[in-house]
Amino acid sequence: MDALTDMGEESRRAPGEAPGLSDERCRSLLSELDGLKRANDAVVLAHYYTRPEVQRAADYVGDSFALARLATTVPQRTLVIAGVSFMAESMKLLNPDKRVLVPDPSADCPMAHMVSRATVLEARERYGDDLAVVCYVNSTAEIKSWSDVCVTSSNAVRIVRGLSQHHVLFIPDEHLGRYVAQQVPEKHVILNDGRCPFHAQIGAREVRDLMRAHPNAPVLAHPECTSEVLEIADVIGSTAEIIEAAQNSAAQEFIVVTMSGVQAELERRCAPGKKFHFTSSSRCPEMDKVTLGQVVACLRDGVGEVPMPAHADAAAATLDRMLALASNKG
Known part of the structure; x- marks a missing residue:
């Protein structure tokens, strides 16, 4: 099961929440990005783990499978991949005749x-x-x-x-x-x-602490987590499947055991009032490298083009x- 979000105009133009990025600056960057996409026949694809303002700037937000599949169907000739380097490589492999840009080439997956x-x-x-x-x-x-x-x-x-x-x-x-x-x-x-070092560092003890603090919250875990964590999970699934489980559940709060970048999409997709609890070690520092300014810059300056591997x-x-x-x- 995969998931993909088509970010409409209203959603994309919501103010950013990144520390140090003002609402005015965010609006300016989004306006510039719109013009650059038209001039470059470009589409912006972002992973669920990227920063909230990057997801809002994207035309589509999804998990790795959804984005890989989408990349073969969009008509635009330039693909901007807001994610880590293996994602950009995959997009180029699947689209050899298109230009693929990655906003931060140093963003990697260990x-x-x-x-x-x-x-x-x-x-x-x-x-x-x-x-x-x-x-x-x-x-x-x-x-x-x-x-x-x-x-x-x-x-x-x-x-x-x-x-x-x-x-x-x-x-x-x-x-x-x-x-x-x-x-x-x-x-x-x-x-x-x-292993993913960022999922692997999430400990079962901290998850159990959250379970005690929120006894009515189902535990939704990504299978990149350790077996000790998966043993206490109520739902095990991909990022997209975690989102769908929370969306379809009658529960009002959830313990989400994956990278906390997904919180933006959980809150967008789920009914108002649902709450999501993450462990303290649930950030992906590589996905966090990608900024809205870099998304704009790669199109404006033509940098970050991915060669055929x-x-x-x-x-x-x-x-x-x-x-x-x-x-x-x-």
């Missing part, structure tokens, strides 16, 4: 690099044709090129379940891989030593397989 080529080669040698290398989309283009198919947190279980191979090497995230293995026990899932054909093939398998309802 987990995207956390697997070695030797790990993949050793597994292929041991299991041969009965092995599928499944790569979480939060990975570099090079790592994708070593793999057979990409997945996201919203489609990993379904794609792994449908693979013909019995043995599955899941890279790079051990926590999502462990969750997938529990949901698909008929497969032999091999885990890799890699090396290993492009093999890496793009894994994304194409993901989109094909995810759209197969059989």
Whole structure:
């Protein structure tokens, strides 16, 4: 399941809330951005974990799967990706004839690099044709090129379940891989030593403290969290699935165990009065790097253009397989 928000004119023009960014400055930047998008035939796509004012400036806000799929359908010739570098690489792989701009090229995902080529080669040698290398989309283009198919947190279980191979090497995230293995026990899932350091640092003790403070609040957790956290969650799902669970629940408050950037979309999508509680360690410092000023600057100055990555054909093939398998309802 994926989610995508089409940000209408009224929503996009709401004042920003970033520290140090005045309402007047935010309005000025949004006005400038509108003109730059028209002049450059551009669309702005933002991840749920980015700053609230960046999400408001975007034409679409979504999780990684929704944005990857959308990028292949929008008519604009310039894609501005407000997110981290692996997202921009994926957009370029899926749209080789379009210009892809990333507002802050230094915004990276540590987990995207956390697997070695030797790990993949050793597994292929041991299991041969009965092995599928499944790569979480939060990975570099090079790592994708070593793999057979990409997945996201919203489609990993379904794609792994449908693979013909019995043995599955899941890279790079051990926590999502462990969750997938529990949901698909008929497969032999091999885990890799890699993780999102920001989800992994969220401790079960702090979640339990929030549960005691808010006993009527369901716990909504992302599968990048540790198994100890997932064991006490009421709902485990992708960012989009967490939003949908809160939106559809009769509960009035929730403990949300993922990056707190999603709070902006939770509050926008849910009924007024619903409250969301996050742990103290729920910020993604890499997503936080992306500012509204940088979104404007990359279009104004033509900076941050993403080149076609090396290993492009093999890496793009894994994304194409993901989109094909995810759209197969059989």
